[in-house]
Each structure stands twice: as C-alpha cells, then as structure tokens.
Amino acid sequence: MTQHAARPTSKDVARTAGVSQATVSLVLGGKWRGRVSERTARQVRDAAGALGYRPNLAARSLRLGTTGTALLVVPALTNDFFARVYTGAAAVAVAHGFGVVLYPSPAGVGPAVSPFDPGRTALDGVIASSMAADAPAAIRGSRLPLVMLDSDPAAPGPAACVNLDIADGMRQVAAHVLGLGHREVLHLGSAVPSWTFDVRADALRRAARAAGARLRSARSALDVTAAREAVTAAVAGTGPRPTAIVCDDDILAAGACKALRRLGLRVPGDVSVTGFDDLTLATAVEPELTTVGLPAERVGERGMEALLAVLDGREPEAGDLPVRLVVRGSTAAPAR
Template sequence: MSNAIPPRPTSRDVAQHAGVSQATVSLVLGDRWRGRVSPARAEAVRAAARELGYRPNLAARTLRLGRSRTALVVVPALTNEFFARVHAGAARVAAEDDVGVVLYPSPQGVGPARDPFASASATLDGVLASSMAAEALAALSGGGLPLVMLDSEPHGGAAATVNPDIAAGMRLVTAHLLGLGHRRFAHLAADVDSWTFRVRARVLAEELATVPGAEIVRTERAPISVAGGLGAAGRLLADAGPHRPTALVCDDDMLAVGACKAARRRGLRVPEDLSVTGFDDLTVATAVEPELTTVSLPGEELGAAGMRALLAVLAGHARGTTVLPVALSRRGSSAPPPAAP
C-alpha cells in the first residue's frame, strides 16, 4: 500500500472538471465573474472546486494582492446566540471568497478587550464589528483599517453600516400591544449604552405618545440575562401598586424569559394578567411556555450582509447603509389586558 500523499488539485483540474477555461475558474473563485460569466457556469465552477477539494494558494494570492485576505469580526461574545448567528453568517460569506476570519470577542461580553495583535493593520484587511462591542475597537482604532459596523448609528465614521430595522421592530411590538387594548406599559431595558437599545427606547416612547391614555408607567434597566430580567421585573412588579402595567416590553428575549419567571413568582399569569414581549427571536423564545411574542431579527443574514459590504469596500466599491427587514412573531405571551375590576 502506498503512503504517498495525493497531489493537491489545481485550477487546471477544476477547469477540466467543470468544462471551462482556467481564466473562468480564476474569475469565479476570485468573485470577479459577474457580467463576464453566466450564473450557471459560475455555479458549475464552484461545484467542481468543492467536489475536488480545491483551495486557492492563498499565500501566493497574498503576495500578488499585497493583502492578507483576513477580516476581523468583533462581537460581544459567542455565548449570546444572536451574535453566534452573526458570526456564522459572516464566516460563511468570507469562506465563499476565501477570506479568513479572526474572531475578536470582548471577554466581558460588552466593553474593551485586549488587543491580540502586535500590529493589526499589518495582519488584517478590514474589520466587521457590532455596535455593542464598539469599545473593543479602541485598541485597533489607530490602524486605519476599513470598518463596517453592524446594528450601529448610520454614518458613524464607518465605511458602511448594516442594520436590522430596529425601529420598525419596536413599532410592530407597540402596534400589536396597543391593538390588543393595552395602555399601561413598562419597559425592561437592556443595561447597555448602544445605538440599538437607544432606538428601542425612543421608538417605544414615540409610538405610545400618539395614543391617548397610553403611557410607560416605569422603565427598569437590567443586564441581558434571564437572571437580569428576573430581578428587574421582580422589582418593577413589586413596586407597581395599583398602577401595575398590563404589558411588559423587553429589549431582549432573555430579559423576557426572566420577566415571565418574575410574574409567576408574584402569582401573575402570562398573558392573562400580564403580556410580555421580547426581541431577537432566540431559541429560548419557543422553549418556554407560553412561547414568547418577539421581534425576529435576521442575525445570520446580518453577519452575511456585513461581510459582503466589507468585501465590497475592500474591492473599492462605496457602500452606505443597508437596512434588513424584521418581522413580529406573535405567540402565546401576549393577549388583551385583564378587564378592569
């Protein structure tokens, strides 16, 4: 039996397998095929490359382009399911373009992180970052790297911005609860000073101000966790007295799950006595009973669209702000308010 290592597939092998020229293989795998190669032929080339296990010689390509073909993805922490989805989407698109991804999570979830690079600008081509991890960029700010921000203030100094439509999401929640008849609201706000949560608070207040009799009776801030939601909602419900809210709007599904636990511990039924809504549509939203009414954010597509924007910027194409649609998932945690005694 021979122990010889089989030869590594070449671009010529891919071209022969797909029935195209080597120039076509170069165009397709270099993502320069649009307008020059048909979509069907491009897919045939990609399929041949996958079947043969072909990978371009990235070291040689780096020497030709003068770039490392490596992007930094900055998120608060992958222990958060939403940011795990963001990373998955970004990594998938990067892999399609043979770009490496370096993950840069903040150790505390949100806040500054130690710079792992002696010289980031010499190691990386660009940065894709969430606004919740913006402080972690401080160590890299002097490198002059192209930056694409996710879920961030548009035109905030980044080369491009990709956002889920957070304002639309909060409008959907508010309209849903108002339509059910709720007028006394409480807001369980994430204890994070970032653009996305400021938008949620602003839009909630603006929407309720347009409806006579509707009000936010109390806002309670909490760390984004089930325990944070449990503690904050417990304080809110304990101190509410006769003006207890009938609807509790939570900035995150983890907060909403904690709020549901707090309500039950005080003898309140969800949704008969208190409607609770979340944000993000994480797996936990359908793992609890009743299932959460929540805003579905396209986490994986957010990461994918952000990486596409970064690759476009690196290729010299201008990108502004991309806004991704969101949807409201109506489930069992929201219902009409209890009748007045």
C-alpha cells in the same frame, strides 16, 4: 516551538516535479492558462499531492500584502443572534475565497485581550457589532477598514454600516401590544448603553404617547437573573401594576417571565411579555415569546459583502434590512 517534520515548500515541489519554483507557483495559483502545458501542470500537481504540500500562508501574505481574512467582533458568543450573523458572514466569505475569524469583544473576556494592538492575527478588515462599543476606537488605531453592524449611522469611523430597521420592529411590537388594549406598560431596557437600545426606547415612547398609554421604564443587565430581579423590583414598586412588559431582548423577557411566575402572576393571563431578537431562547421557554424576528444571516452576509466592496474600492450596498414581529404565546389582551 519545534517544527514538526519540516513542511515541504514550493521549491521542494519544483524539484520533485523537475520544474522551476516559479512554474509551481503558476500552476498551483491557477494562472497558467497558455503559460504552462497541461502535461507539466499535471506533473506539478502530482508532485504537490505526493508531498502533501501546503502553501505557507505567511509567505503568501507577505508577498501579496493581503491575508484573505476578516475579523468579526461580537459582544457575546452565547447570544445566538451573533452565531447566525457569523453563519451568514462565513458563507459569503467562503464564496469569495475569504476566511472569517471570530472575536468575542473584550467585555466578554477581559480588557487584557485585544486583537488589535497585539495584532496577533493578520487581517484585511473588521466587521464589528454595535454592542462592542469600544471596538471602533481600537480598530481605528489599526487602520483597518471597518464595517459596523446595527450601529448609529451618524457615527464617524466605519467605512460602511449594515443596519436593521429596529425602530420599525419596536413600532410593530407597540402596535401589537397597544392594539390588544394594554395601557399600563413597563419597558425593560438594557443597562448597557447602545444605539440599538436607544432606538427601541425612542420608538416605544412615541408609540405609547400617541396611544395615550402609561409607560414606565426599568433597566437590567443582559442576563436572565438580573432581569428577573429588575422586574420583581419594578412590579413591587408603587403605582398600578403593568399589564404588559415590553423587553429590549429575549433574555430580558425570559427573566421577566420568571419574575412574574414567582410573583404568582400568569403570562399572558395577568401580564403580557414581549421580547426582541427571536433567539432560540424565545421558543425554549413556556410560554413561547412574542418577539421580533431579525434576519441575522442577512446581516452577516451584508456585512461581509460590504467589507469586500470596501476592500475592492467599490461602494457598499445601502438600505436597512426589514424586521418582522412574531406573535407567539406570551401576549394576550389584558384581563377584564
């Protein structure tokens, strides 16, 4: 590990500016009002600029006991919900002089990779998505403050939770679909167990029962091909054909549309399909998906705000974030 061209230290800056290292630290740290004259301050800044000085972050962290970096654990990079969460979190972080580092959870990258035990990166706290199901245990071992996103508020561990009103989202979907007149509904859920998916299933079940609609269930991994196969199997199964398929995720909905098209059924003419999350995928397919829009950036912002609050010993803000049904072209009244 060769050190390229020996980076200048604050001591070097001090020498060329003709002051002590402490003064350099004061000036560059911004805490010099009334302690250092404007003239020497400028000398220091000039010297730092001339040398291309950058503070050594390891030394700073060691001294301060703080890294100014948070970790965001997400289950999948491909899902742009999480990309938007990151954007929101990063915006808040930067505004507070913090950094955010992204970590795709083990599921996506193999169990050998854990940022917590080898602890490669020095961190002040962790924000984890609910779908990174194994994260809490690993993080607890690291003793870092943890903020959970979209997760069971009753679960122990996290210092704070940021939740979406998922149940209300599914109720909106159900009201829309049932309101169109559908009474034979297939629920396509995720095969990976997770609180958010349980909430969806529960809300849909209640709504269907209240409306007297028949509800069947199928499950699939969160990818288009798996969803296509699951729907093909479910539709080919016994019993009356569903007139609407309510999916836990836009990815599943895209797979459902493909399955139906291959079976010679038209969406929404023969079968209506709904998604969830309003990913970019929702408007990339034809027809565009009726789905539930999630304030992903707000989730990221609230998550980061909550982490900063916890770090400061303050109380994080509470309350669920609202979601909104987006009606597009994949739903219509049932034929006949």
